[in-house]
Amino acid sequence: MSYYSATDHFVLLPAILLALFGCAVLLLDFVFSGLRRAALLTFTLLGLAFCGAALWRQQAYLNSGLGELTAFGGALTIDRFALFFNWLFLGASALVAIVSLAYLDRKKTGPSEYYALMLFAQCGMFFLAAGTDLVTLFIGLELMALSFYVMVGFLRREKRSNEAAMKYLLLGAFSSGILAYGFSILYGISGSTRLSDIATAVAARGAHDPVLFLALATTAAGALFKISAVPFHMWAPDAYEGAPTTVTAYLAVASKAAAFALLLRLLLGPLESARAIWSPILAVVAVATMTLGNLAAISQNNIKRLLAYSSIAHAGYILLGLVAGNETGIQGVSVYLLVYTVMTTGAFFVVLTMSGGEDIADLGGLAKRKPWLAMLMLLFLLSLAGLPPTAGFWGKYYIFLALIQTGHYTLAVIATLYIAVALYYYFRIVRFMFASDAENPAPETSFGLRLALGVTAALTLGIGLYPEPFLKMAQSSLIGTP
Numbered sequence: 001m002s003y004y005s006a007t008d009h010f011v012l013l014p015a016i017l018l019a020l021f022g023c024a025v026l027l028l029d030f031v032f033s034g035l036r037r038a039a040l041l042t043f044t045l046l047g048l049a050f051c052g053a054a055l056w057r058q059q060a061y062l063n064s065g066l067g068e069l070t071a072f073g074g075a076l077t078i079d080r081f082a083l084f085f086n087w088l089f090l091g092a093s094a095l096v097a098i099v100s101l102a103y104l105d106r107k108k109t110g111p112s113e114y115y116a117l118m119l120f121a122q123c124g125m126f127f128l129a130a131g132t133d134l135v136t137l138f139i140g141l142e143l144m145a146l147s148f149y150v151m152v153g154f155l156r157r158e159k160r161s162n163e164a165a166m167k168y169l170l171l172g173a174f175s176s177g178i179l180a181y182g183f184s185i186l187y188g189i190s191g192s193t194r195l196s197d198i199a200t201a202v203a204a205r206g207a208h209d210p211v212l213f214l215a216l217a218t219t220a221a222g223a224l225f226k227i228s229a230v231p232f233h234m235w236a237p238d239a240y241e242g243a244p245t246t247v248t249a250y251l252a253v254a255s256k257a258a259a260f261a262l263l264l265r266l267l268l269g270p271l272e273s274a275r276a277i278w279s280p281i282l283a284v285v286a287v288a289t290m291t292l293g294n295l296a297a298i299s300q301n302n303i304k305r306l307l308a309y310s311s312i313a314h315a316g317y318i319l320l321g322l323v324a325g326n327e328t329g330i331q332g333v334s335v336y337l338l339v340y341t342v343m344t345t346g347a348f349f350v351v352l353t354m355s356g357g358e359d360i361a362d363l364g365g366l367a368k369r370k371p372w373l374a375m376l377m378l379l380f381l382l383s384l385a386g387l388p389p390t391a392g393f394w395g396k397y398y399i400f401l402a403l404i405q406t407g408h409y410t411l412a413v414i415a416t417l418y419i420a421v422a423l424y425y426y427f428r429i430v431r432f433m434f435a436s437d438a439e440n441p442a443p444e445t446s447f448g449l450r451l452a453l454g455v456t457a458a459l460t461l462g463i464g465l466y467p468e469p470f471l472k473m474a475q476s477s478l479i480g481t482p
Contacts, residue, residue, distance in 0.1 A: 005053035010061075010402055011071035011078050013054040014086065015126045021047025022119035025357060029112030041101045044115040048094050049436050051122075055086055074194050075133035084334060084477030085129035085261045087479060091124050092254040092341055093454045099349055102446035107244065114154060118250070121147035134183045134193040138260060140180070141226070144174050144258060148251055152243040165244025172223070179222020180183075185215035186270065208277070216271060223266065226259030227315045230288040234457075239297075240308035242452040245257055248304055249348035253341040254313050260337060267322060268330070275325065283323045289316030294421040303351055303360050305423060308343070310384060312362040314340055315423065317399055319449050320411060324402035332398030334474035339463055341390035343383040346456030350377040353443035354413045360429055363437030369444050374433045381426040386419055391463035394471070429461050 010017075021375040025043055049213035058078050061069060068077035097118060120143060149172065153165025153317025187193055189211065190201035200335050240248045267278060293313025300306035318340075321333035350373060354362050383392035396419070403412040436464045443455075463470050 005071075007069065008071040010058070010070050011076050011130070012022060013332070014058075014122050017047060017050045018119045018123040018126065020417045021050070022116040022123065025116045025119070027111050029110070037101060037105065040115055041097060041100055044119065045094065047119055048090060048097070048122075052090055052478075055083060055090065059083055070132075072133075072136075074078065074196065075136045077132040078130055080453075080476050081261075081264070082130040082236060084473065086126055087259060088257050088338065088341055089122050089125045089129070089254050092250065092257075092345060093118055093151075093475065095345055095349075095455065096246055098448040099249075099341050099352060099452045101448055102444075103244065103246050103352060106444070109155065114151070117147045117151050117154075121151070121250075122229045122254070124153070125254060125261075126259045128265075129261045131265065132145030132195045134187060134195070134198075137265065138176075138180060138183060141262065142176060144255065144399045145226075148247075148255060151247045152239050152251070154244055154247060160242040161244065162242075164239045165406065168235050168239045175222050175225035175232065178225075179220050179277060182215050182217075182219030185211065185218065192428070195265065195269045199272065199353075202270055203273040211393075212274060213277060216274055219266060219271075220278060221277050223259065223263045224285065227256055227263065228312050229285050229319065230292045230312070230316050233289070233312050235310055237305045237308040240311070241304045245304070245348060245352045245358075246313075249345050249352075252307070252348065253344050256315065257337050258339060260333065263322070264333065279323055279325065282319055282442050283408075283411060285458050286316045286319035288409070289319065290415065290418050292314075294418045294425075297425045298421070300425070301359050301361070303354075303363070303429065304348075304358050305348060306360070306386065306429075307351070310425075311344065313345075314384075317396065317415060320415060321399050321402055323411065324406045324407055324408060326402055328398060328405055331475050332367070332395065332402050334477045335398050335471060336395035338470060338474060339383065339395045339460075340351070340479060342456050342463070343390070343392055346453060346460060347377065347380040347384065349449060349453050349456065350380065352449060353445055360432050363429060364432045366433040366443070370445075373432070373443055373445070373453075376453055378430055379431060379457055379460055380412065381429060383464070385422050387423075387460070389464040390393075391460045391467075391470075393464055394467050413459050 013431060021044070025040060028043060029040060041281045058069065062080060062083070070076065096117065098241050100114065101111065104114060122142030124142070124147065127136055128144065131137040131140055149165060149169045155161040155163050186198050189205065190198040192198060202212060221232065228236040242253065243251060277458065290313050293309045293316060297306050297309035297313065300309060318333055318336050321329040321336065351358065353373060379390065383390035386392045386396035400412050403415070
């Protein structure tokens with residue numbers, strides 16, 4: 001009897017490649033101690049390219065109409081949902097890897113462990129997007145989380161980085177324990193770890209079963225921590241501020257997208273029949289998350305902390321798509337995550353050029369020193385606020401449209417009002433860039449950073465002006481959602 005089939009291998013191939021290249025990066029640096037840093041980056045990008053080729057083959061299989069790919073008795077499923085998120089992870093990883101080389105040189109730290117951890121983190125994200133089993137999902141979550149714990153504290157000589165990593169580790173371990181407890185209750189309800197079996201058992205118990213409510217509460221608490229939703233947000237500002245800026249960018253986009261993939265798998269799969277319970281709770285969490293994120297951002301002077309609270313607020317907007325629950329709402333979640341990845345990554349890349357510090361005032365006079373850089377930051381901030389003709393407009397448009405279609409008018413009004421609050425603190429940054437005459441050190445831009453900024457800016461504007469192919473891709477991600 002064969003325990004590992006060709007189909008299993010085909011489904012698992014992207015994760016295998018990521019793990020192998022991650023180990024190879026470590027070995028190359030150990031065996032060839034004089035290896036140039038650029039060679040390690042090239043090898044990392046080669047690993048991402050091989051992973052992309054494997055995803056392309058899986059995409060071609062689905063496009064042929066042969067149906068979904070399942071492996072290991074249903075523990076992994078490659079559907080359009082999984083592929084959409086894995087392409088998102090791949091793009092974010094490639095951009096962050098490119099800009100990290102010059103940053104690591106500036107910080108005088110070795111890149112081999114850094115790039116290996118990036119590949120391992122993306123390997124965990126693969127399981128979060130493709131996992132259809134509680135054990136698979138939990139292993140993927142922990143592989144991603146453990147990699148990020150180390151990456152946040154990667155600057156070992158900086159006290160702030162160490163402190164951020166310790167806080168993130170302790171709170172992250174606590175949330176993982178709560179999530180594991182919720183998973184254990186779901187297993188007790190169904191006698192299985194497969195999401196399909198759990199869905200059948202949950203539907204049979206009824207929406208208001210107390211044991212089911214306990215399972216839902218603990219599972220949701222663990223998952224909401226990973227997306228930094230209120231009241232599980234307290235780790236985000238410290239982790240974002242203390243982590244290396246490149247890690248902050250990666251944590252803000254890839255980790256959040258992976259956590260939402262987990263949340264979607266759970267809420268739209270085994271817990272869909274309990275929507276009557278979790279939808280009102282999620283609505284309260286979404287409003288609280290938007291409220292705290294936007295209001296706390298107003299008083300921030302450190303730009304990384306400001307963007308951290310902005311990221312918390314964006315999580316609240318995305319949750320509203322789940323509250324709406326119709327096809328437009330779920331499509332809005334996909335669109336929002338796509339545009340959020342692009343615009344947030346671009347904003348953090350501009351922050352990466354600041355050699356003088358991380359306060360908003362350090363951007364003073366940027367329009368005079370580097371006008372193109374100031375214009376790019378303005379573009380990203382307009383997109384984060386959700387104004388046309390940028391990509392961020394379409395994310396908010398679909399969320400608001402879904403809320404109106406489903407009769408959630410109060411939520412739509414509240415979300416719209418918070419756009420005005422967001423504009424206030426985003427334009428604080430704009431005012432410093434364009435109206436201040438402060439003399440700050442010249443921004444540092446490498447070729448890789450300029451390339452990444454060009455890509456993110458082109459996508460931010462391109463999606464805003466010509467959204468059809470990107471909206472179609474987001475729509476296709478709904479096909480096969482459990």
